[in-house]
Amino acid sequence: MIKKILATLTIIFVLIYGLVIFYWRDVQYDPSAQDFVLYLLVLPVTLALLLLSPWLIYRGYRAYQDKQAALEQHKQQQVLQQQQQAEQAALPQKAETQWQTLQVYSAHAWSALGEDQSIIEALQEFRCAELDKELCNAHSLPILSYRIHDLDQPVTAQQDDEQFSWLSIRQQRIQALVQQQLEQHSAVLWQIAEHIQQSTLFYEGKQSTEYRMHPAWINPNAESTDSSSEVLAPQAVSRLDGLHLHLLLPDNLALTWDRQQSEKALISAFQSLGFEPHQFKLDYHFVDADQAYSKTVQQLQQAAQSPTWVTLLLVADSEIDQDYLDEQTWQQQQYIPAEFVASCCVAASTLKIQDLEATQFLSIASQQPDLNEVLMQTAWVDLPQYEAEQPFVLLLDDMKQVKVVKQAEQYFVNTPIQQQHYLLQYDSIGSSQTLAGAYGVLLGLQVQAESMALVTNLKHSSTHILLHPDALNLTQTA
Structure with missing residues (x-):
């Protein structure tokens, strides 16, 4: 879009400059500084705006429509995403036995x-x-x-x-x-x-945890007991x-x-x-x-x-x-x-x-x-x-x-x-x-x-x- 605007301005400026300068030269006119600003700057810009305004308005309107469409599409995507999430949440999860x-x-x-x-x-x-x-x-x-x-x-x-x-x-x-x-x-x-x-x-049972001392440790002369009389674990x-x-x-x-x-x-x-x-x-x-x-x-x-x-x-x-x-x-x-x-x-x-x-x-x-x-x-x-x-x-x-x-x-x-x-x-x-x-x-x-x-x-x-x-x-x- 910028290229089109610059091209239009360039063409208009060249045409206006050519016509104004040839006209002044033909009539032997001595322009003042105000004439230069008015005819060589304001006039080309004004003509360029007049020529470009319909196209700029159209482009602006299209951009506005595209923006609104993008917003609407974004809203629809959000709603669709929420619906999908709700459907997935509503689906029965696989039960764990x-x-x-x-x-x-x-x-x-x-x-x-x-x-x-x-x-x-x-x-x-x-x-x-x-x-x-x-x-x-x-x-x-x-x-x-x-x-x-x-x-x-x-x-x-x-x-x-x-x-x-x-x-x-x-x-x-x-x-x-x-x-x-x-x-x-x-x-x-x-x-x-x-x-x-x-x-x-x-x-x-107490026998499983009780510490039992051999009788010989107390009395060396004590007789050893038979194995049959010992308490088995x-x-x-x-x-x-x-x-x-x-x-x-x-x-x-x-x-x-x-x-x-x-x-x-x-x-x-x-x-x-x-x-x-x-x-x-x-x-x-x-x-x-x-x-x-x-x-x-x-x-x-x-x-x-x-x-x-x-x-x-x-x-x-x-x-x-x-x-x-x-x-x-x-x-x-x-x-x-x-x-x-x-x-x-x-x-x-x-x-x-x-x-x-x-x-x-x-x-x-x-x-x-x-x-x-x-x-x-x-x-x-x-x-x-x-x-x-x-x-x-x-x-x-x-x-x-x-x-x-x-x-x-x-x-x-x-x-x-x-x-x-x-x-x-x-x-x-x-x-x-x-x-x-x-x-x-x-x-x-x-x-x-x-x-x-x-x-x-x-x-x-x-x-x-x-x-x-x-x-x-x-x-x-x-």
Whole structure:
């Protein structure tokens, strides 16, 4: 632009100078200093401005428009950048899976379908409830139930005992279920009690820290003691402070459960296995149907974070009681009572117990809604068991509902798990669904699979319970 202005000024100055000088020379005019300024300076500049003013105005207007357009574009870029930042902030971040792993020393279950693995076989056969002639509905007609017939004889024998006779039939049957599970775990519990004794001697016994002087240093004539009479140093073992029993019961027993009598029976059972009173804890958890699953997972997670305690988690319920059924059948005519119990003895993955090895491992993957991400982290995306028809996924939800079926399809959509891999547990305990979630978690320990088994509750889709025979090796995913 400057070049154009200078060129225009130069041309005008040359033309004006030429015309004025030739004119003055032709007319023999003697210009004054004022004439030189007026004709040779002011006049060329004025003509140049007159000629350049339209172009300068146009250029100024274009520059103004360009500046406004640049400002508008800058504002749009800022708005677009803010929108992109907001969209990126709104996008769900990749969840970081939280892992807890437990050693499972023993696991047992008992219901009308059988014991332990026979229950899983019965689930595959879709075994139904049986007609119970000892229970009736409001019309005095026999009803269907999931009764454990082998429990009738010990409960009947207890009714002649004064300390049990005044208890409700329901509590008597539940206590009998608990006692049966303790007997199933007796070998493992006895081994744990032995380890606790060794741990107490090594970490807390005075003999492990007390300095003992040889008698000859005090009296040279003292006779040397036999080696058999010398106190042996305690054997170095992993620290184990005790056993923690968590008993999960339905919430409708919270006001009627006789804790004193129940605790007395449990304390007697543990003492017979070699536990001292200060070496075991007992906690009752009365939960409803909405809390059963989450409470069980919570107790397992706490057990994984307790490196010096073994946890015995036990879930039991029985509705085989005519007095209790009379309260239920008027609300629901097609009521099918059941009774069941399941338990597991677990500990943190770092704990080592003498002469006791884990039979399997239980891992909890939480805060991760994507099951495929969990399988990728465990390197279980491609397993031979996916090609077989053997079921290994225990579903705790009611698959008779269309909505639940769609949720299950969405849950497994990106995984190699198919419908033939499902095990349906919901109907196996009839209408006694208060502890269904807790019972299902522990029942999953009975599922036999080559590499891993899975317990799924679609209401808690961000928490996955995996059961595997070998220790877990996690892989990092991008």
